[in-house]
Amino acid sequence: MMRTRPLKVALLGCGVVGSEVARIMTTHADDLAQRIGAPVELAGVAVRRPSKVREGIDPALVTTDATALVKRGDIDVVVEVIGGIEPARSLITAAFEHGASVVSANKALLAQDGAALHAAAEEHGRDLYYEAAVAGAIPLIRPLRESLAGDKVNRVLGIVNGTTNFILDKMDSTGAGYQEALDEATALGYAEADPTADVEGFDAAAKAAILAGIAFHTRARLDDVYREGMTEVTAADFRSAKEMGCTIKLLAICERSKDGASVTARVHPAMIPLTHPLASVRGAYNAVFVESDAAGQLMFYGPGAGGAPTASAVLGDLVAVCRNRLNGATGPGESAYAALPVSPMGEVVTRYHISLDVADKPGVLAQVATVFAEHGVSIDTVRQQGKDGEASLVVVTHRASDASLSGTVEALRKLDTVRGVASIMRVEGE
Amino acid sequence: MMRTRPLKVALLGCGVVGSEVARIMTTHADDLAQRIGAPVELAGVAVRRPSKVREGIDPALVTTDATALVKRGDIDVVVEVIGGIEPARSLITAAFEHGASVVSANKALLAQDGAALHAAAEEHGRDLYYEAAVAGAIPLIRPLRESLAGDKVNRVLGIVNGTTNFILDKMDSTGAGYQEALDEATALGYAEADPTADVEGFDAAAKAAILAGIAFHTRARLDDVYREGMTEVTAADFRSAKEMGCTIKLLAICERSKDGASVTARVHPAMIPLTHPLASVRGAYNAVFVESDAAGQLMFYGPGAGGAPTASAVLGDLVAVCRNRLNGATGPGESAYAALPVSPMGEVVTRYHISLDVADKPGVLAQVATVFAEHGVSIDTVRQQGKDGEASLVVVTHRASDASLSGTVEALRKLDTVRGVASIMRVEGE
Numbered sequence: 001m002m003r004t005r006p007l008k009v010a011l012l013g014c015g016v017v018g019s020e021v022a023r024i025m026t027t028h029a030d031d032l033a034q035r036i037g038a039p040v041e042l043a044g045v046a047v048r049r050p051s052k053v054r055e056g057i058d059p060a061l062v063t064t065d066a067t068a069l070v071k072r073g074d075i076d077v078v079v080e081v082i083g084g085i086e087p088a089r090s091l092i093t094a095a096f097e098h099g100a101s102v103v104s105a106n107k108a109l110l111a112q113d114g115a116a117l118h119a120a121a122e123e124h125g126r127d128l129y130y131e132a133a134v135a136g137a138i139p140l141i142r143p144l145r146e147s148l149a150g151d152k153v154n155r156v157l158g159i160v161n162g163t164t165n166f167i168l169d170k171m172d173s174t175g176a177g178y179q180e181a182l183d184e185a186t187a188l189g190y191a192e193a194d195p196t197a198d199v200e201g202f203d204a205a206a207k208a209a210i211l212a213g214i215a216f217h218t219r220a221r222l223d224d225v226y227r228e229g230m231t232e233v234t235a236a237d238f239r240s241a242k243e244m245g246c247t248i249k250l251l252a253i254c255e256r257s258k259d260g261a262s263v264t265a266r267v268h269p270a271m272i273p274l275t276h277p278l279a280s281v282r283g284a285y286n287a288v289f290v291e292s293d294a295a296g297q298l299m300f301y302g303p304g305a306g307g308a309p310t311a312s313a314v315l316g317d318l319v320a321v322c323r324n325r326l327n328g329a330t331g332p333g334e335s336a337y338a339a340l341p342v343s344p345m346g347e348v349v350t351r352y353h354i355s356l357d358v359a360d361k362p363g364v365l366a367q368v369a370t371v372f373a374e375h376g377v378s379i380d381t382v383r384q385q386g387k388d389g390e391a392s393l394v395v396v397t398h399r400a401s402d403a404s405l406s407g408t409v410e411a412l413r414k415l416d417t418v419r420g421v422a423s424i425m426r427v428e429g430e
Numbered sequence: 431m432m433r434t435r436p437l438k439v440a441l442l443g444c445g446v447v448g449s450e451v452a453r454i455m456t457t458h459a460d461d462l463a464q465r466i467g468a469p470v471e472l473a474g475v476a477v478r479r480p481s482k483v484r485e486g487i488d489p490a491l492v493t494t495d496a497t498a499l500v501k502r503g504d505i506d507v508v509v510e511v512i513g514g515i516e517p518a519r520s521l522i523t524a525a526f527e528h529g530a531s532v533v534s535a536n537k538a539l540l541a542q543d544g545a546a547l548h549a550a551a552e553e554h555g556r557d558l559y560y561e562a563a564v565a566g567a568i569p570l571i572r573p574l575r576e577s578l579a580g581d582k583v584n585r586v587l588g589i590v591n592g593t594t595n596f597i598l599d600k601m602d603s604t605g606a607g608y609q610e611a612l613d614e615a616t617a618l619g620y621a622e623a624d625p626t627a628d629v630e631g632f633d634a635a636a637k638a639a640i641l642a643g644i645a646f647h648t649r650a651r652l653d654d655v656y657r658e659g660m661t662e663v664t665a666a667d668f669r670s671a672k673e674m675g676c677t678i679k680l681l682a683i684c685e686r687s688k689d690g691a692s693v694t695a696r697v698h699p700a701m702i703p704l705t706h707p708l709a710s711v712r713g714a715y716n717a718v719f720v721e722s723d724a725a726g727q728l729m730f731y732g733p734g735a736g737g738a739p740t741a742s743a744v745l746g747d748l749v750a751v752c753r754n755r756l757n758g759a760t761g762p763g764e765s766a767y768a769a770l771p772v773s774p775m776g777e778v779v780t781r782y783h784i785s786l787d788v789a790d791k792p793g794v795l796a797q798v799a800t801v802f803a804e805h806g807v808s809i810d811t812v813r814q815q816g817k818d819g820e821a822s823l824v825v826v827t828h829r830a831s832d833a834s835l836s837g838t839v840e841a842l843r844k845l846d847t848v849r850g851v852a853s854i855m856r857v858e859g860e
Contacts, residue, residue, distance in 0.1 A: 024580065024724060034647070034767040035579050131577060137725035139569070139577035146576075147561060147569035149465050150454065150745020217464070277731065280710070294454060294742035295567035298732035301707070302725060312724035315580020329759035337464040 137309030158288030567739030588718030776833030
C-alpha cells in the first residue's frame with residue numbers, strides 16, 4: 001500500500017553530510033518510497049552560501065532562511081546537519097512547534113541539551129532521532145535503545161573518534177610522535193585545521209554522554225563526562241604499551257557501578273591488550289563494545305565519520321521517522337526513568353600503568369611500594385631499570401579507585417627519591 | 431505516562447531460551463514496564479512436560495495446550511521459542527488470527543514460510559519480530575531492516591553458526607581433525623548429540639535465507655540457498671590455508687550481483703585471510719559483515735547462541751512489539767518489493783583454491799593450465815610439489831563463476847595425468 005502524497009523533508013545544512021543526504025534522497029527515491037510506504041520529497045534546503053553550485057539540487061529549493069523553512073507548517077521531517085549549538089537548537093525547537101519530526105547528527109547539541117529537545121519532541125508528539133550523532137554509520141543508538149531494551153547494559157567501551165584513532169594507530173605502527181602523526185592526519189583530511197575538538201576529547205565526550213544516557217536510562221550531559229585528550233601520549237608511551245602486550249586507544253567508557261546505584265562516563269587514552277578486539281581497530285574506523293547481563297559482549301564496528309556513512313545513518317532515521325508519521329505514532333523517546341547519579345571520576349575503578357623517574361639507590365622500591373600500600377593501591381607488577389645513578393620504575397597496579405591513585409601519585413611526587421612522574425596511563429579492556 | 435493494565439504475554443516453549451525469557455520478565459519487570467510504558471504479565475506458558483519443576487514460574491500458568499493458550503483472545507504477544515516447523519507454524523498463525531503479535535526465534539520456520547507468516551501478520555495488523563532467529567543476541571535484523579533502510583546493502587558475509595565456528599577454530603588452533611574437534615564440541619555442550627543441522631550447514635542456510643530476504647528486500651527461502659557443510663574440511667586444508675595466510679570458516683554469504691539485477695545466497699566453508707576481521711572470531715562467537723553503498727563496511731559481533739543471549743534478543747523484540755501495540759501501530763513488515771531473482775550457485779563469482787594429485791612428469795602443468803584457460807578460469811598462483819613419481823599441484827584462481835570452475839574440475843578429472851582432485855575450497859573476504 002503506497003500513499004501517493006509525498007512526505008516533505010527540510011534539509012538544514014548542505015555540506016559533506018547534507019549533500020550526500022540530498023543525493024541519496026534523489027538517486028534512491030523509489031527505494032525510499034517503497035520502504036517508507038510513501039514518497040519523500042526534498043521541500044527545502046537551508047544553506048549559508050546560496051551562490052555555491054550544488055549538483056543535483058534544484059536551486060529553487062535553496063534558501064538562507066532556515067527559520068522560515070522549519071516554520072512553513074507543511075514540513076513533515078526536518079533533517080539537521082548544521083552542527084553546533086546555535087542556530088541548530090532554535091531551529092529544532094521551532095521544527096517541533098510547527099509539527100515536524102527531527103533527524104539530527106548533532107552530537108554537541110544532544111550532549112548539552114538532549115533532555116530539553118526530547119521534552120519538546122514529546123510535548124508536540126514528534127520524533128527526535130539521531131543515530132548519526134554517535135559513531136557515524138554504525139548502528140548503535142538503535143541497538144542500544146531498541147534491541148537491548150529487554151536487557152541490562154553494564155558497560156559501553158569504544159573508539160568513537162576516527163581522527164584520534166587514525167593518529168594513535170599511526171603512532172603505534174610507525175613509532176611516530178604525536179605531532180608528526182597529527183600532521184599526516186591533517187594532510188590526509190582526517191584531522192581538521194583546528195583539531196581541538198577531536199584531540200582534546202570533546203567530540204568523544206559528547207558521544208559518551210549520549211551513549212551513557214541511552215545505555216543506562218539516565219540523563220547524562222557533556223559536563224558529566226570526565227575528559228582527557230590524547231595530545232600528551234608519546235612514542236615512549238607506545239613503547240611501554242608494547243612491553244605490556246598492549247596498544248593505546250582513546251576510549252569512551254560508560255559504566256554502571258558494581259552495586260548498580262550509579263554510573264560513570266569518561267574519555268581518556270588507555271592501554272588495552274592487543275588481544276582485545278578494539279586493539280585491532282585501524283585507521284579512522286570506530287568500534288564500540290557493549291556488555292550486558294543477558295547478551296554478554298557485543299561489538300559494533302564501522303566507519304565513524306564521512307559524508308556517505310553519516311548520510312546512511314541519517315537516512316535510516318529518516319525512513320523510521322517517516323514510517324512513524326504514516327502510522328500516527330512515535331518511536332521511543334528519551335528514557336531517563338532510572339535517574340542514576342553520575343559519579344565523579346574519583347570513584348572510577350580501573351588499573352594503572354605508572355612510569356617514575358627515581359634515584360638509582362637501595363630502598364627506593366621499598367619507599368615507593370609503601371606509598372602505594374598506604375593509599376590502598378595494590379601493585380600487580382614492578383619493573384626497575386637503572387643507569388648512571390638514574391633509574392626508572394614502571395608500576396602496574398591492580399584495580400583501584402581513581403581517587404586512591406591520585407592520592408598515591410601526589411604522595412609519590414613528594415618523595416625525595418622520586419625525580420618525576422613520567423606518565424600515568426589507565427589500563428582497560430581486561 | 432504509564433498504563434496500569436498489563437500487556438499479556440503467552441510463552442510457547444520453556445527450554446533453555448524460554449526459561450530465560452520468563453526469568454528476565456520476572457526479575458526485570460519494573461525496567462520492562464518503564465521501557466514499554468505498561469507492565470507486561472506472563473499469562474501462560476505452554477510446555478510439553480508439565481510435571482517438570484520450573485523455578486520462578488507459577489505452576490498455575492503452565493499448560494500443555496498451546497493452541498488453547500494462543501486462542502484465548504486476551505493475549506497481546508505470543509513468544510514462540512519451540513523451534514521447528516510444526517506445531518510452531520500453526521500456533522503463530524492462530525496467534526495472529528486471535529489478535530496477538532508474535533516474537534519468534536524460529537529460523538527454520540522463518541526461512542521456510544516467512545512470506546506466509548508475514549502475510550498473516552499484515553492481514554491482521556499485527557507484528558512479527560524475530561531478531562533472535564539470526565546470530566542470537568547480536569542486533570542484526572533490526573539494523574538491516576531499520577538502520578540501513580536508507581542505504582543499499584550489497585553483501586552480507588558472516589559466521590552465523592557457533593557450533594561449527596567452535597569446531598573450525600579448534601581445528602585451526604590445535605591441528606585436530608574434524609571428528610576430534612567435533613567430539614570436544616559435543617563434550618563441552620557446543621554441539622548437539624545429532625550435530626547434522628549445524629555441521630551440514632542447514633542452520634546457517636536458514637539464517638542466510640532470512641538475511642538475504644531482509645538485506646535485498648526480496649523473498650529468499652531455504653531452498654534458494656546453496657549449502658555445503660563442513661564435515662569434509664581436513665587438517666590438511668588448514669595447513670593449505672595457513673600457507674596462504676588464511677584460515678577456514680563456515681560462511682553465510684548473501685550478495686547482490688554486479689549489475690544489481692539478481693542476488694545469491696550460499697553457505698560453505700571458505701578460506702579467508704587472517705587479516706580479515708572475521709578470521710579472528712573465536713570459539714562459538716558469531717560475527718557478520720555488512721557492506722552497503724553509503725555506510726561502507728560494518729561488522730556486528732557477539733554470542734550467536736545460548737539461553738541468555740537469545741533471550742536478550744527476544745526481550746528486545748518483546749519491548750518493541752508491546753510499544754507498537756500501545757501506539758496502535760506496527761513495525762516494518764516484510765519488505766519484498768525489489769523481488770530480485772535468486773540466481774543459482776553456478777552464477778556466483780569468487781576465487782578458488784584447488785589441490786590436485788598429479789603424475790610427476792614434464793608437461794603436466796601445461797596440460798592443467800590449458801584446461802583452466804579453456805574454461806575461462808584465470809590462474810593467480812600455482813605451486814608444485816613432487817616426490818616419488820607423485821606430485822601435487824596447488825592452484826589459486828582469480829575470480830571466476832562457480833559454473834566455470836565446476837567445468838574446469840570436471841575436465842581436470844578426465845586428464846590421465848591428474849590422479850585426483852584432493853580438495854576445492856573457495857577463497858573469500860578479499
